[in-house]
Amino acid sequence: MVDTQTHKLSREAPSFEWSHLWQPAIVNPVNLKSYTIPIFNLRDPYARAFHLSWLGFFVAFLSWFAFPPLIPDAIKSDLDLSAAEVANSNTIALSSTLVMRVVVGPLVDKYGPRKVMAYLLILGAIPSGLAGTANSAKTLYVLRFFIGILGATFVPCQAWTSAFFDKNCVGTANALVGGWGNMGGGATFAIMTSLFQGLTSRGLTPHVAWRASFAIIPVPILLIVSGLIFMFGTDHPVGRWSERHNTLATQIATRKGHEIHYSDDEKVMQKNKFGDNEKTITSLEQVTEQDEDVNAIRSAVDFAVNETLTIKSTFQLLVNPLTWLPALAYLTTFGIELAIDSNISGVLFNLFSKRQPGFTQTTAGYYTSIFGFLNLITRPFGGYLGDVIYRYYGTRGKKMWTLLTGLIMGASLLAAGFYLQNRRHSNNAQLSVLMGVFSVIAIFSELGNGANFSLVPHCNAFNNGFMSGLVGSFGNLGGIIFALVFRFVPEVGKSFWIMGVISIAINVFILLIPVPKF
Numbered sequence: 001m002v003d004t005q006t007h008k009l010s011r012e013a014p015s016f017e018w019s020h021l022w023q024p025a026i027v028n029p030v031n032l033k034s035y036t037i038p039i040f041n042l043r044d045p046y047a048r049a050f051h052l053s054w055l056g057f058f059v060a061f062l063s064w065f066a067f068p069p070l071i072p073d074a075i076k077s078d079l080d081l082s083a084a085e086v087a088n089s090n091t092i093a094l095s096s097t098l099v100m101r102v103v104v105g106p107l108v109d110k111y112g113p114r115k116v117m118a119y120l121l122i123l124g125a126i127p128s129g130l131a132g133t134a135n136s137a138k139t140l141y142v143l144r145f146f147i148g149i150l151g152a153t154f155v156p157c158q159a160w161t162s163a164f165f166d167k168n169c170v171g172t173a174n175a176l177v178g179g180w181g182n183m184g185g186g187a188t189f190a191i192m193t194s195l196f197q198g199l200t201s202r203g204l205t206p207h208v209a210w211r212a213s214f215a216i217i218p219v220p221i222l223l224i225v226s227g228l229i230f231m232f233g234t235d236h237p238v239g240r241w242s243e244r245h246n247t248l249a250t251q252i253a254t255r256k257g258h259e260i261h262y263s264d265d266e267k268v269m270q271k272n273k274f275g276d277n278e279k280t281i282t283s284l285e286q287v288t289e290q291d292e293d294v295n296a297i298r299s300a301v302d303f304a305v306n307e308t309l310t311i312k313s314t315f316q317l318l319v320n321p322l323t324w325l326p327a328l329a330y331l332t333t334f335g336i337e338l339a340i341d342s343n344i345s346g347v348l349f350n351l352f353s354k355r356q357p358g359f360t361q362t363t364a365g366y367y368t369s370i371f372g373f374l375n376l377i378t379r380p381f382g383g384y385l386g387d388v389i390y391r392y393y394g395t396r397g398k399k400m401w402t403l404l405t406g407l408i409m410g411a412s413l414l415a416a417g418f419y420l421q422n423r424r425h426s427n428n429a430q431l432s433v434l435m436g437v438f439s440v441i442a443i444f445s446e447l448g449n450g451a452n453f454s455l456v457p458h459c460n461a462f463n464n465g466f467m468s469g470l471v472g473s474f475g476n477l478g479g480i481i482f483a484l485v486f487r488f489v490p491e492v493g494k495s496f497w498i499m500g501v502i503s504i505a506i507n508v509f510i511l512l513i514p515v516p517k518f
Contacts, residue, residue, distance in 0.1 A: 002027055002032050002045075002237050002238070006024050006044075007024050007025055007026070007027045008024065008026045008027070009026075009027055009028075009029045010026050010027070010028070010029075010035065011028070011029065011030070013028075013035040013166065013168035013169075014026055014035060014036070020036035020037070020038065021036075021037070021038060021039050021040050021041075022038060022039075022040040022041050023036075023038060023041065024038060024041060024044050025037075025038050025041075025044055025046040025047075027237070028166050028302075029248065030247070030248045030249050030252065030302060030303065031166065031247055031248070031249040031302060031303060031305075032237035032238060032247050032249075033163075033164060033165055033166035033170075033237065034046045034164060034165050034166060034169075034237075035166050035168055035169060036169065037050060037165065037169055037172065037173055037176070039051075045164075045234040045237070046164050046165070046237075048232050048233060048234065049114075049160055049161065049163075049164045049233060049234055050161060050164070050165075050173060050176075050177060052114075052117075052160075052225075052228065052229050052232065052233045053113070053117070053156070053157045053158075053160040053161055053177045053181075054157060054176065054177035054178075054180040054181040055181075055225055055228070056117045056118075056120075056121060056153050056156070056157060056181075056225055056226075056229060057153045057154055057157040057177065057178070057181025057182075057184065058180060058181045058183060058184035058187070059121070059184065059218075059221050059222055059225045060120070060121065060124065060150035060151065060153040060154075060181075060184065060222070061150075061181075061182075061184025061185050061187065061188045062184060062187070062188050062191065062192075062217055062218040062221055062222070063124060063125075063128040063131075063147055063150055063214070063218035063219075063222065064093070064097075064124070064147060064148065064150040064151050064188075065184070065185050065188040065189070065341060066128075066131070066147075066188055066192050066213070066214060066217075066218060067089070067093070067131075067140075067144060067147075068090070068189070068341065068342050068345060069188065069189040069192045069193045069345060069361075069365040069368070070192055070193070070196055070210045070213070070361075071086055071089075071346070073349070073360070073361035074196060074206045074209070074210045074361065075134075075140075075210055077206070078206060078207050078210065079134065079135070079136060079137060079140060081137055081140070084487070085137040085140075086346070087483060087486060087487040088137070088141065088487075089137070089140050089141055089144050090342045090343070090483050091480055091483045091484065091487070092141050092144050092145050092148070093144040093145065093147065093148045093151075094148070094151075094338060094342075094476045094479040094480045094483060095145070095148070095476075095480060096144070096145045096146070096147075096148025096149065096151070097148040097149075097150075097151030097152060097473075097476045098473045098476035098477055098480065099473075100120075100148065100149050100151065100152035101151070101152045101154065101155050101469045101470075101472040101473035101476060102469055102470065102473045103152075103469070104116060104120070104152040104155045104156070104465075104469050105155055105465045105466040105467070105468055105469015105470060105472075105473075106308075106309045106465060106466055106469070107465070108155055108156050108159045108306070108465030108468065108469065109159075109306045109307060109308055109309060109463055109464070109465035109466055110308045110309075110465075111241060112163075112235040112236065112241030112244075113155075113156035113157070113159040113160035113163065113235075113465070114156070114160065114229060114233040114234065114235050114241075115235070115241070116155070116156045117153055117156035117157065117160070117226075117229055117233075118226040118229040118230050118233075119226075120149060120150065120152055120153050120156070121150070121153065121222045121223070121225055121226040121229075122222070122223065122226050123149050124146075124147060124149045124150035124153075124222060125218070125219050125222040125223050125226075126146075127143055127146035127147045127149075128147055128150075128214055128218045128219050128222065129214070129215060129219045130143060131143055131147070131211065131214035131215075132211030132212070132214055132215060134211075150222075151476065152469075152472075153181075154178070154181070154468075154472045155465065155468045155469045155472050156465075157177055157178065157181055158174050158177070158178060158453055158456070158468040158472070159306070159464055159465045159468045160177075161173040161174050161177050162174060162456075162457050162464045162468070163236055163237070163244075163306065163464070164236075164237060166301075166302075167301040167302065167390075167457065167458075168387065168391075169387060170301070170387075170454070170457050171383040171384065171386040171387040171390065171398070171450075171451075171453070171454025171455075171457075172380065172383050172384045172386075172387050172454075173383075174383055174450075174453040174454060174456070174457070175379050175380045175381070175382055175383020175384065175386070175449075175450030175451075175453060175454060176379075176380040176383065178375075178379050178383075178449060178450065178453055179375040179376065179377075179378065179379025179380045179382075179383075179446065179449075179450060180375070180376065180380070182337075182372065182375040182379060182446070182449075183372060183373055183375045183376055184372075185341050185372035185375070186368075186369040186370065186371065186372020186373035186374075186375065187369070187372065187373070188369075188372075189341075189345070189365045189366070189368050189369035189372060190365070190366060190369045191217060192213055192217070192365075193361070193362045193365035193366065194362075195213045195216065195217060196209050196210055196213055196362075197362050199212060199213065244305055244306065245260065245305055247305070249302065249303035249304070249305060250303070250305055252302075252303045253303045253304070253305070260305075260307065300458075300461040300462070300516070301457050301458055301461050301518075304461035304462045304464070305462065306462070306463065306464055306465055307462050307463060309463065309466060313462075313463065317460055317463060317466060320460065321513045321514075322459045322460065322513065322514075322515060322516075323459065323460060323467070323470065324510070324513070325399070325455075325459065325510050325513040325515065326402070326452050326453075326455050326456050326459055326467070326471045327470050327471045327473075327474040328474065328506050328509070328510050329402050329403060329406055329448065329452055329506070329507060329510060330448075330449065330452050330471045330472070330474050330475045330478070331474040331475060331477055331478035331481070331506065332406045332409070332410070332445075332448075332478055332502070332503040332506050332507060333405065333406055333409060333444075333445045333446075333448030333449050333452065333475075333478075333503075334445070334449050334452075334472075334475030334476075334478060334479070335475055335476075335477070335478015335479045335480075335481060335482050336409060336413070336441065336445045336478070336482060336499065336503065337371075337442065337445045337446060337449065337475075338475070338476065338478070338479030338482070338483075339478075339479060339482035339483060339485075339486070339499065340368075340371050340438065340441065340442055340445075341368070341371065341372060342479070342483065343483070343486050344367075344368050344371070344438060345361075345364045345365050345367075345368040346364070347492055348364040348367055348368065348431075348434075349361055349364040351431075351434075351492075352364075352431060356431070367431075367435065370435075370439070371438065371439070371442040374439070374442055374443060374446055375446050378442075378443050378446035378447050378450070379446045379447070379449050379450040380450060381447060381450065382401075382405065382446065382447035382448060382449065382450025382451040382452075382454070383450035383451065383453065383454045384450075385401060385447075385450075385451065386398045386401055386402070386450065386451045386454030386455065387454060389401050390454070394516075394517050394518050395455070395458045395515045395516050395517060395518060396515055396517070398451065398454055398455040398458070398515075399455060399515045401451050402448060402451040402452050402454075402455050403507045403510065403511055405444045405445075405447045405448030405451055406444075406448050406503055406504075406506070406507035407503075407504060407507050407508070408440075408444045409441055409444040409445045409448060409503060410500045410501070410502075410503035410504035410507065411500065411504065412437060412440045412441045412444065412500070413441055413496050413497065413499050413500030413503060414496075414497045414500035414501070414504075415437055416434070416437040416438065416441060416493075416496045416497075416500075417493045417494060417495070417496030417497025417498070417499075417500060418493065418497055419433065419434075419437065419493070420434075420492050420493030420496060421491065421493025421494055421497070422493070449475075452471065453468075453471070455515075456468060456471055458515065458516055458518075459515070481502070482499050482502075485498055485499055485502075
């Protein structure tokens with residue numbers, strides 16, 4: 001729980017100072033969320049929640065995305081896979097993550113992001129350890145389906161920082177942990193291809209080397225990080241997740257007429273503390289609720305606390321257009337990122353392996369890893385700009401910034417598609433041109449991902465876990481849709497411009513969905 005002797009309390013967000021990066025978090029006494037992100041102060045529970053959230057998501061990629069960099073040559077040859085079977089395996093992996101993200105969202109609202117994150121890593125380590133048993137396309141499908149569980153770590157990653165950081169910086173926090181976590185996609189291409197190459201250079205056959213790679217890297221790291229989360233993570237600023245209503249924010253929500261939905265466990269806890277009178281109290285005894293606290297509230301983000309889903313609240317969420325705005329936008333931006341991570345290595349390998357001596361599976365993997373590593377800057381910058389725009393234009397500004405990135409990304413996909421299609425007969429596509437255009441696509445897709453999860457906390461704020469899960473799952477749905485485009489449109493150029501048309505159409509369609517002012 002927040003130590004009031006260590007943390008400074010402030011009713012207004014302070015202006016940025018570099019010292020905020022290492023000093024204890026400055027806390028909003030209403031909701032106990034931090035106005036600052038103390039990245040370099042690992043003794044602070046806000047910093048530990050920040051770092052463990054992105055680290056859990058990062059290491060999930062080491063298994064979740066371990067197949068694509070090795071499939072174009074090693075795994076495809078070893079298991080005698082057709083191009084259709086490779087595409088099917090990618091689709092199955094994305095489908096698994098889609099389902100798990102939908103399921104995990106409500107679990108995060110009920111049990112908290114820390115526990116959900118740790119258990120997902122443990123569950124994902126099991127099929128990762130069995131990856132070497134694959135001996136056919138069918139067994140590969142099964143393994144990739146269960147390894148896809150790890151993709152759901154994105155949901156607690158975003159929900160964890162949303163619970164710890166206030167609206168002035170939550171976009172930056174969400175984008176940083178999402179972007180740094182997504183770097184795992186780029187790191188996995190570099191790590192797995194290098195490890196495979198190193199093992200084969202030491203005398204192992206490709207048949208053994210790719211199987212050994214899974215046991216050497218993903219499994220132990222997944223288990224170690226899950227242990228770190230259990231030991232050093234904190235559920236919520238008040239302490240345990242079951243005590244998250246013990247804030248002034250819950251009192252304000254009640255005064256505004258919001259009906260709090262306690263789970264059965266929380267009801268028992270409330271009765272044990274307060275008898276039959278199920279009231280909540282603030283964990284900061286020196287803070288008393290005054291009328292100006294209520295009057296100063298401008299956004300539901302100020303006082304919203306994650307709540308367990310009910311049938312009634314689920315229906316209300318599903319019929320609310322605001323639910324689908326970030327979900328559909330993320331379908332395009334993260335869907336395209338998944339398509340790039342899963343397919344560009346194979347595209348580059350097929351285009352240049354016969355034309356450029358020395359252009360191997362490893363070379364294609366290194367080029368593809370660049371797009372993942374861009375997340376170090378792009379996704380955080382997308383969320384940071386969302387926070388900056390919010391100060392001047394409110395939530396509407398965040399919405400317009402999110403959709404603008406999707407539209408620019410879509411236009412870049414059109415350019416890439418037409419470039420490749422116009423050169424398919426002469427086969428003279430230039431690697432430098434393709435990398436330039438793909439980089440623009442990747443940059444704006446990743447900016448859009450950061451912008452989107454700067455917007456998500458403002459959409460149905462009392463069910464942030466549900467929203468994170470739904471929006472995240474729609475990103476995977478986009479990945480599946482675009483994987484199917486690759487599957488059924490064999491002309492690479494045509495498949496890219498079709499994806500561009502889809503992205504532009506969706507972002508234009510959702511332009512009219514209204515958002516809260518703040």
